[in-house]
Amino acid sequence: MKIESKDTDVESLLVGSYFHIPRFQRPYSWDDENLNDFWDDVIVNQSDDYFIGSMVVYRKDKQQYGVVDGQQRLTTITILLCVIRDYFLRNGSQDLAEGVHQLVERKDRSNKNEYVLKTETSFPYFQEYIQKFNEDPELNIDIQLEERNLKNAHNRFNKLVGSVVNSIDQDASIKPEYKIDLKVEKLVNLRDAVLNLNLIFITLDNEDDAYLIFETLNTRGKDLALTDLVKNHFSKNLKTKGDVDHTKIKWSSMLDTIHNSSSDISSDNFIYHFWSSRYEAVPLKKLFPKIKKDISKSKAKDYLDALVSDSKIYRSIHEENFEWSKNESDVSDSLYALQLFKLSQPTPATMSLVRSYKDKIIKYKKLRDTLSAIEKFHFVFTAITSSRSSGGISAMYSSFAIKLFNCSESQAASDLISEFVTKLRDKRPSIDEFKVAFREVVYTNKNSKQKNLVRYILEKFSLHYSYKYPVDFDDLTIEHLCPQEKIGQGEWLESSVGCLGNLFFLDQKMNGELDAKSFADKKKILRERGYSLSEFVANSNSWTPDLILKHADKMAEVAYSEIWKI
Incomplete structure (x- = not known):
């Protein structure tokens, strides 16, 4: 591997070369914090020899380079130069604007205009809306995550540069006839501060060396993630044939599925769970070497296709309305409950179960019943008793997921699932x-951390006993039979007033009507208005902290032995 390096500055870099952001690079991702740090370093605290690190490229042609490391900085610098260029133009400095634009776009040796920085991932937004000089965009472009980041950076620099320029207008001590010249002078200083930035320019001979280097490098401001490394590995092993880059299209499709989810899921976690649901449970930090070893050129296409397919499954187990019909609501309800419990341990198993269902290895009833068993187990094990696993639970889920993934026959899958459910039953507290x-x-107004869990529990009891309410279920709120105002009075503590034994569903209008009533009057009115009461409450003549705890114990027995019984 031949590596050349030299000290240079941004102006020399942009004057003498053209740069191409290859498809294995991740999209532009700098946020306001990165942009503000860059502005403060370069403009606010500028010095003559400010160093911005190294830039690694591979040679494509005599003046053409592919960018390996430095993409985020080079893109940011280009955006800032475009903003400075546009402000020169607004202030009547056509020559200075065109001078800056020569660092953004210029004629090549064939006398054809070519952008100095070309990127595949954000084409054509970056070119049309940022790099283009003194022309309106000609295309309506669908704005995705990268385009939003580019737009945000462009808007951010417009505000920052604008604040420098506008400070001249706001200075009453400056005579109006001098203001244009001072604005231009400010812009020249900004331009020079950017162009004088120093860096080390490292050049590699070919693209293959670039893929190897990429795996070990970080970009300034954002560390390489597992997703970046895996994308690079696929790009290395699946070369483009013809005009259509199928690898890029498939990879983008997978990322869009994950990033467009209404749930808080990430591509790194998806790849981690994808692997542990199919092949092997490997710690996240050790996963890429395993992927790199196992995914050879001959297998890369099949693995990529599997990632695309599984991304929809992964999203569906985290987002209750994604790819689930009304007839499959029992499954989506169980999956929602697992999200409510804030669980990641069962994810390999739930992925494998849904995959087997989609592949018609198991039927809907088997999927529904197994997910219900997982839900019931974790309600008892995690949501209520907060039991801690030494790692055995995670290993059990991954082992089951991998075995199920390798089942091609329905009977074998059914037997495996039965064995798995038995293990869950045996592990219950x-x-x-x-x-x-x-x-x-x-649950009280002051202690509302468990509000969603409480609502989930009350809903399950309502369904179990077929409780009736005179209003729509969605209009019901969690209310306290003994009101919260009594907390601190005598024996009434928050632990008893907020206890499940004192909680029930009620609409807000009725709650206001019952507020000052006695316990006996409350029961009478609720019955008259069509509300169902638990047998314990209905048979009680008074309501005390001790009775609330006894009611909670009765509820716990029903919960454990009936509602959440596996």
């Missing part, structure tokens, strides 16, 4: 542990 923890689920 005891009824005594559950009852103690169930008492400690509390």
